[in-house]
Amino acid sequence: MTNIIETEELTKYYGFLFWKRNEPALSRLTIKIPEGSVFGFLGPNGAGKTTTIKLVMDLIRPTEGSVKVFGRSPDDMEVKKMLGFLPDCPAFSSYLSAYDFLNICAKLLKIPPSERRKKIYEVLCIVKMEKHAKSKVGGFSRGMIQRIGIAQAILNNPKLLVLDEPLVGLDPHGRQDLKDIITSQKDKGTTVFFSSHILSDVEKICDRIGILNKGILLCSGRIDELLSVTGIRAHINPGRDEIAKELMEHASGTIKLPNGGWELVFQNNNQAESLINSALEKSPGAIAITPTRESLEEFFFRKVENSSGIQ
Ligand SMILES: Nc1ncnc2c1ncn2[C@@H]1O[C@H](COP(=O)(O)OP(=O)(O)OP(=O)(O)O)[C@@H](O)[C@H]1O
Ligand SMILES: [Mg+2]
Numbered sequence: 001m002t003n004i005i006e007t008e009e010l011t012k013y014y015g016f017l018f019w020k021r022n023e024p025a026l027s028r029l030t031i032k033i034p035e036g037s038v039f040g041f042l043g044p045n046g047a048g049k050t051t052t053i054k055l056v057m058d059l060i061r062p063t064e065g066s067v068k069v070f071g072r073s074p075d076d077m078e079v080k081k082m083l084g085f086l087p088d089c090p091a092f093s094s095y096l097s098a099y100d101f102l103n104i105c106a107k108l109l110k111i112p113p114s115e116r117r118k119k120i121y122e123v124l125c126i127v128k129m130e131k132h133a134k135s136k137v138g139g140f141s142r143g144m145i146q147r148i149g150i151a152q153a154i155l156n157n158p159k160l161l162v163l164d165e166p167l168v169g170l171d172p173h174g175r176q177d178l179k180d181i182i183t184s185q186k187d188k189g190t191t192v193f194f195s196s197h198i199l200s201d202v203e204k205i206c207d208r209i210g211i212l213n214k215g216i217l218l219c220s221g222r223i224d225e226l227l228s229v230t231g232i233r234a235h236i237n238p239g240r241d242e243i244a245k246e247l248m249e250h251a252s253g254t255i256k257l258p259n260g261g262w263e264l265v266f267q268n269n270n271q272a273e274s275l276i277n278s279a280l281e282k283s284p285g286a287i288a289i290t291p292t293r294e295s296l297e298e299f300f301f302r303k304v305e306n307s308s309g310i311q
Contacts, residue, residue, distance in 0.1 A: 001034045001035065002034065002035045002071075003032045003033060003034055003035070003068075003071075004033055004034065004035050004069065004070060004159075004160050004191040004193075005031070005032070005033040005056055005067070005068070005069055005160070005191075005193060006031075006032050006033070006067070006068045006071075007029050007030060007031050007052075007055075007056075007065065007066065007067045007068075008030055008065055008066045008067075008068075009028045009029070009030055009064065009065035009066075010026060010028070010029040010030070010031075010052070010055060010062055010064075010065040010066065010067050011024055011026055011027055011028055011029070011062060011063050011064040011065045012024060012025045012026040012048075012051050012055060012060065012062055012063050012215075013025065013063045023214070023215070024063070024215050025048050025051040025215055026048040026051045026052055026055070026212075026215045027048075027214075027215040027216050028064075028065065028216075029048075029052060029065070029212075029215075029217050030217070031210055031217060031220055033191060033193055033208070034191075034208075035189075035191055036186065036189055036190075036191055037186075037191055037192075037207050037208050038182060038183075038186050038191075038192045038194075038205055038206045038207055038208070039191075039192065039193045039194070039206060039207075039208045039209065039210065040194060040195075040196060040202035040205075040206035040208070040209045040210075040223075041053075041193065041194065041195040041196075041209070041210050041212065042195070042196065042197075042199070042202065042209055042210070042211045042212070042300060043195075043211055043212035043213055043304075044213060044304060046214075047212040047213050047214065047215065048212050048214075048215040049164070049195040049212060050088050050164055050195070051215075052212070053088075053162055053164045053193075053195060055067050055074070056069060056074060056162060056193070057074065057083070057085055057162060058073075058074035058075045058080070069083075069160065070082060070159075070160070081156070082158060082159040082160055083158050083159075083160050083161075083162060084152075084153035084154050084155070084156060084158030084160070084161045084162070085153055085161075085162045085163075086146075086149045086150055086152075086153045086162070086163040086164060086166055087149075087164055088164035088165050088168075088195075090145055090146065090148075090149035091145075092137045092145065092148065092149075093137065094136065094137055094138025095136060095137075095138060096136065096137055097133065097134050097135060097136055097137070098124065098129060098132055098133050098134075098135060098137060098140075098148050098151075099120060099124075099133040099134060101137055101148065101152070102120045102123065102124070102148070102151060102152060102155065103116060103120060105152045105155055106119060106120060106155060109155060109156045111155070111156065119155065120133075120155070121133070123151040123152075123154055123155050124151055126151065126154065126181060127147040127148070127150050127151045127177065127181070128147065128177060129144065129147050129148060129151065132144065141169075142168075142169035143169045143170050143171055143174050145169070146166070146168065146169045146170055146174070147170075147174065147177075149166075150163070150166060150178065150181065154181070154185065157188075157190075158190060159189075159190060159191065160190065160191045160192075160193065161182075161185055161190055161191070161192045161193070161194075162193050162194070163192070163193075163194035163195070164194070164195050165194075165195055165196060165197070166178055166194055166196070167196050167198045167201055175198070175201060179201060179204060179205050182194075182205050183205060199295075199296045199297045199300055200295075200296070200297070202296060203223065203295065203296035203297075206223055207222060207223060207224075208220070208221060208222055208223060209221075209223050209226065209296070211300060211303050211304065213303075213304050213307050214307075216307070218303045218304070218307050219303055223296065224293075226299060227293040227294050227295075227296065227299050228293065228294050228299070229291040229292070229293055230267065230292050230293060230294050231252070231265060231266050231267045231268070231272070231291070231292045232265075232266045232272045232273065232276070232289050232290070232291060232292065233263065233264070233265050233266075233289065233290045233291070233292050234247065234251075234262075234263070234264045234265075234266065234272070234276055234287050234288070234289050235257075235261060235262070235263055235287065235288040235289075235290075236261050236262040236263075236264065236286060236287050237261050237285075237286050237287070238257075238259050238260035238261040239260065240261070240262075240283065240286045240287075241262075243279050243283060243286055243287065244262040244264065246275075246279065247264055247272075247275055247276065247279060248262075248264065250266065250268075250271060250272065250275055251264040251265055251266055251272075252265055252266060252267045253265035265292060276289060
């Protein structure tokens with residue numbers, strides 16, 4: 001598997017005096033982000049997420065350690081051509097229209113003049129801002145500016161999309177639109193690396209996450225492997241009420257399904273497994289089981305609280 005971003009002991013101190021070093025904003029971050037993944041970067045305020053993103057984007061330089069993007073140094077022009085970026089507080093010239101702003105971006109990205117108009121309207125439609133193409137950015141709301149920022153980030157069909165807090169300022173429709181945009185970028189093979197505090201959205205769209213606290217990486221990996229299994233969910237086929245009744249008294253949750261079947265939730269895996277296995281021996285195929293997992297929110301608080309002793 002190719003890694004699109006790879007950091008090795010990446011460390012950043014923001015300025016220091018000879019006799020006293022500040023705490024590092026980022027400390028020995030070693031992380032790999034494979035091609036085609038949607039990676040959510042999480043952590044409390046001041047954890048070091050924006051610092052990491054700036055290092056990846058070559059906006060600041062590491063104090064120690066290294067970062068590679070597409071296997072190269074992030075200051076390589078070939079790397080920059082493959083990137084799309086949304087900064088944490090996008091701000092654009094207020095006197096420009098949305099179209100004019102994107103036209104400047106298209107020129108900088110060297111999109112041929114004959115293709116610019118089509119491409120700009122294509123991205124404006126993706127972020128649902130085509131009706132505001134001729135309106136001045138200065139009159140836009142926070143969410144509208146965020147949408148224009150996302151439009152410029154995807155203008156050059158990036159192979160890596162880096163978004164710092166892209167969900168900030170978006171209403172529920174905007175958040176859904178952004179989730180759809182990220183999913184469609186992933187479907188095109190784009191790798192997405194973004195930071196966010198909205199854990200429920202991260203859980204839905206990411207396949208991988210990393211959690212930072214006080215500049216230290218607490219964990220990273222596939223989301224389905226990180227979240228602990230907390231129990232079992234059993235679906236009992238319609239017409240098998242006798243099985244449901246037998247298992248019901250051990251279940252922590254019971255739902256009668258519209259199709260006449262039952263959904264039972266068990267917290268105690270071992271007991272539930274042996275009960276379900278003996279029911280399945282008598283009636284093979286009558287029950288389908290899936291593991292239930294803790295939510296990303298539960299996992300996040302568990303990890304961050306456990307690390308509160310880290311200095
Ligand atoms: N330009 C700077 N000069 C000095 N210190 C800075 C600078 N930028 C960030 N820091 C410090 O580095 C640490 C990490 O900040 P960073 O912006 O990377 O956090 P973050 O995880 O993005 O937080 P948030 O969720 O609030 O956006 C913080 O302690 C912050 O005060
Ligand atoms: Mg930040």
